[in-house]
Amino acid sequence: MKLLFTVIILTFNEERNIQACLESIQGLPADVHIVDSGSTDRTLEICASYPLSIHHHPFVNYGAQRNWALQYLPVNSEWIINIDADHRLSPELIAELQVATTAPENESIAGFLVSRRTMFLGKWIRHGGQYPTYQAAIFRKGCGYCEDKLYDQHFVVRGKTKILRGDIIDIITDSLQTFTNRHNHWATLEADQQLQLNSTAQLDSLQPDIFGNKMAQRRSLKRLYERFPLFLRPFLYFGIRYFLKLGFLDGRRGLIFHFLQGFWFRFLIDAKIYEKRQLLNTDKKNATNRSLQL
Numbered sequence: 001m002k003l004l005f006t007v008i009i010l011t012f013n014e015e016r017n018i019q020a021c022l023e024s025i026q027g028l029p030a031d032v033h034i035v036d037s038g039s040t041d042r043t044l045e046i047c048a049s050y051p052l053s054i055h056h057h058p059f060v061n062y063g064a065q066r067n068w069a070l071q072y073l074p075v076n077s078e079w080i081i082n083i084d085a086d087h088r089l090s091p092e093l094i095a096e097l098q099v100a101t102t103a104p105e106n107e108s109i110a111g112f113l114v115s116r117r118t119m120f121l122g123k124w125i126r127h128g129g130q131y132p133t134y135q136a137a138i139f140r141k142g143c144g145y146c147e148d149k150l151y152d153q154h155f156v157v158r159g160k161t162k163i164l165r166g167d168i169i170d171i172i173t174d175s176l177q178t179f180t181n182r183h184n185h186w187a188t189l190e191a192d193q194q195l196q197l198n199s200t201a202q203l204d205s206l207q208p209d210i211f212g213n214k215m216a217q218r219r220s221l222k223r224l225y226e227r228f229p230l231f232l233r234p235f236l237y238f239g240i241r242y243f244l245k246l247g248f249l250d251g252r253r254g255l256i257f258h259f260l261q262g263f264w265f266r267f268l269i270d271a272k273i274y275e276k277r278q279l280l281n282t283d284k285k286n287a288t289n290r291s292l293q294l
Contacts, residue, residue: 093166
């Protein structure tokens with residue numbers, strides 16, 4: 001019998017996460033596909049002990065990897081669920097999905113918005129605007145894709161969406177070392193992305209809309225943030241997030257998370273943008289001087 005779900009999981013050296021991820025979807029009748037980008041640890045060995053398919057594809061960026069999987073994997077189900085190895089489907093979401101995807105009133109729904117439950121150093125970060133934050137990670141076959149961005153990519157659904165109550169649990173880091181290394185890399189991508197957005201419109205991306213769904217509203221607020229001056233906006237953002245949106249209620253681990261992710265990371269992005277602009281100006285001056293000498 002044709003299964004209702006296909007689960008697509010991206011992996012790269014995820015031996016610490018992949019087993020818990022796979023265990024979390026055991027209650028869901030689904031074909032499971034692993035898309036690995038060259039793991040050298042025990043990730044694939046662990047995956048081999050589960051009834052699933054393993055595919056290999058070199059990693060360029062998150063959006064490209066997702067869209068390759070959506071285009072080329074043998075998806076034979078009606079619904080596709082996109083997750084990472086450090087994600088877990090909550091039991092509530094598993095139960096809700098099996099009802100929502102077969103309910104007659106949802107026949108016109110093309111995708112579902114699911115909130116991410118951020119776990120940082122073992123603590124659920126509930127405040128500071130971190131919950132609920134929605135992703136369109138579940139959609140009908142042929143109705144969704146991942147936007148082509150260097151960082152902060154979202155799935156875009158063609159058609160109506162509906163919010164589910166269950167969560168995708170996001171184990172955001174296993175150590176501060178991993179957290180800072182990843183965010184340093186992502187800060188470079190985001191800096192490049194913001195510099196590109198100043199000159200290039202991305203029509204295939206999630207469009208900001210303050211009156212749209214939760215994702216479009218959040219993208220609209222991000223566009224507003226990007227209009228503020230460099231180095232001022234991280235202070236404003238952290239103040240709003242930690243004080244006005246009650247981030248301080250998340251305790252000491254919340255303070256670490258909100259400061260690193262809500263201030264340090266944003267400040268680092270601005271510093272990288274500043275550095276890149278300085279280098280561009282220097283290159284232009286050097287090019288002008290060379291042309292004058294000729």
